[in-house]
Amino acid sequence: MDKDLRIIDVDVHNDLKSPQELVPYLPEPWRTRVAASGIGMPGHGYMSPVGVVRKDCMPPSGGPSASDPDFLVQDLMQQFNMEHVILTGNMTNISTMHDPDYAAAIASAYNDHIIADWLSKNDAFRGSITVAPQDPLLAAKEIDRLAGHPSMVQVLMGSAQRAPLGQRQFHPIYEAASRHGLPVAIHPGGEGAGGTPPPTPAGYPTRYLEWHTCLSQNYMAHLVSLVCEGVFEKFPNLKFVMLEGGIAWLPHLMWRLDKNYKGLRSSVPWLKRMPSAYIRDHCMFSTQPIEEPQDPQELISIFDMIDAENILMFSSDYPHWDNDMPTEILKRLSPEARTKIFNTNAKTLYKI
Numbered sequence: 001m002d003k004d005l006r007i008i009d010v011d012v013h014n015d016l017k018s019p020q021e022l023v024p025y026l027p028e029p030w031r032t033r034v035a036a037s038g039i040g041m042p043g044h045g046y047m048s049p050v051g052v053v054r055k056d057c058m059p060p061s062g063g064p065s066a067s068d069p070d071f072l073v074q075d076l077m078q079q080f081n082m083e084h085v086i087l088t089g090n091m092t093n094i095s096t097m098h099d100p101d102y103a104a105a106i107a108s109a110y111n112d113h114i115i116a117d118w119l120s121k122n123d124a125f126r127g128s129i130t131v132a133p134q135d136p137l138l139a140a141k142e143i144d145r146l147a148g149h150p151s152m153v154q155v156l157m158g159s160a161q162r163a164p165l166g167q168r169q170f171h172p173i174y175e176a177a178s179r180h181g182l183p184v185a186i187h188p189g190g191e192g193a194g195g196t197p198p199p200t201p202a203g204y205p206t207r208y209l210e211w212h213t214c215l216s217q218n219y220m221a222h223l224v225s226l227v228c229e230g231v232f233e234k235f236p237n238l239k240f241v242m243l244e245g246g247i248a249w250l251p252h253l254m255w256r257l258d259k260n261y262k263g264l265r266s267s268v269p270w271l272k273r274m275p276s277a278y279i280r281d282h283c284m285f286s287t288q289p290i291e292e293p294q295d296p297q298e299l300i301s302i303f304d305m306i307d308a309e310n311i312l313m314f315s316s317d318y319p320h321w322d323n324d325m326p327t328e329i330l331k332r333l334s335p336e337a338r339t340k341i342f343n344t345n346a347k348t349l350y351k352i
Contacts (some may be wrong), residue, residue: 005339007081007326008346011187011243011286011315013053014072014087014118017063021117026111030102038104041195042096044160046208050321057319069121076318077124080326083343084352086126088243092158092187094132096194103132108142110338111152119151126350128156128185136169140176149178151273153350154241155182158189159218160196166225171234183284183349184308185241188215208286219245220253223279227257230270232278239349241284244317248291250306254279262265280307284349286315287341288324296332309337313346 002073016022019038023031033040055076059068066072091110097103107130114127129146131139139157146152155177163169177184192211194197200207200214219242226232226240254276261268261275272276293299303309312342314330317323330338346352 001263003081005081005342007314008082008084008086008350008352009076009082009316009326010086010241010252010313010346011088011288012072012076012085012318013066013090013320014069014114015064015067015090016113017067017179021113022106022109025116026105026209030105030109033102034106036172039093039128042190043093044190044193044199044211046192046205046211048208048212048321053320054319054321054323069118069125072318073122073124074240076316080316082124084124084126084346086128086153086346086350087114088128088129088156088185088187089114091130092189093160093193094130094189095134095158096160096190096196097132097134097187098195098285100104100132100134100138103134104142107132107139108145111142111146115146115149115152119149124266126151126153128152128154128224128352129182130156131173132171133157133161133170136172140172141214143173143180143182147176147182153182153352155184156332157184157186158191159186159215159245160189160191160199161222162196164225166229166231167224168229168230173230174235174238175237178238181237181351183241185243186219186245188218188241188245191218215244216246216249220249223253223283224257226260226283227271228267228268230298231273232282233270238282239284239347240282241313243286243315244288246289246291247285247287247306247308247312248299248302250279250285251302254306280311283311284345285312287329288317289322290317290324290329300332301334303337309333309340310345312341313349314342
């Protein structure tokens with residue numbers, strides 16, 4: 001890694017010290033509920049044998065890993081010469097909740113907490129407007145409320161959804177994001193939990209290893225839906241970010257979608273270009289979890305197939321168990337490609 005390269009990390013999971021941090025930002029009746037019994041976020045039920053977070057990321061002051069802004073700067077940003085980090089938090093499971101009003105209230109309180117307790121602490125932090133998509137009109141209202149904040153740089157929701165994300169019930173979210181020039185990002189958030197369908201098309205897997213490996217299937221379905229439902233024709237300025245969903249599956253999905261479109265284009269008459277063109281122009285992807293074949297050249301070949309240096313952004317996924325450090329990945333890329341992936345692409349997308 002070039003010592004002079006300043007890194008922008010697009011997926012950093014800051015955490016609450018405790019659910020009580022949200023209480024001051026909640027109206028009744030949710031304030032009393034959270035104060036008494038916590039948030040009550042549905043879980044997917046798959047236990048990781050190695051845990052979820054790195055224990056060495058726990059701040060000396062106490063509390064969960066990545067819950068102290070000052071220690072996060074010291075442990076991650078200063079160690080790896082980071083210019084900015086995009087905070088993605090730990091609230092994307094909100095999309096699995098059954099009560100849309102409660103979910104929207106939690107999202108709003110969480111956003112206010114991020115602004116007050118994180119963005120105010122360091123100019124290098126950038127925040128995400130977390131929304132609960134169960135009621136897209138409430139989600140759009142939340143986007144309108146916070147889009148003017150200079151450090152809130154994207155809309156964020158979980159990839160665990162009750163329907164593919166291209167469908168028109170979600171369009172108020174995209175309309176609001178487009179109106180304010182904000183990209184929309186998705187992140188794994190409890191696939192199979194709460195009110196969401198099974199985490200794989202075949203049903204519920206048995207173990208965390210299976211659940212974790214199959215998360216990319218969900219991303220494929222959402223991406224095909226976004227293209228085929230005409231989201232990028234309807235919202236031509238919209239950028240869509242797929243965080244922590246992998247990337248090696250992208251070439252074959254674009255090939256298959258393009259091939260099928262040639263024979264079935266009458267079913268999607270609103271599309272004016274090949275499906276892969278919409279993906280290349282409107283979608284960005286994060287590096288973590290980077291696929292690691294035995295022969296590193298095979299990954300480079302996949303990068304060439306998808307024009308990775310223009311659609312990929314570095315993410316550490318700090319402080320999760322499988323997080324990637326910038327000094328350990330993508331060493332075989334050209335200096336120009338590394339600069340784009342580790343800095344320029346994110347700087348352009350998020351207008352930093």
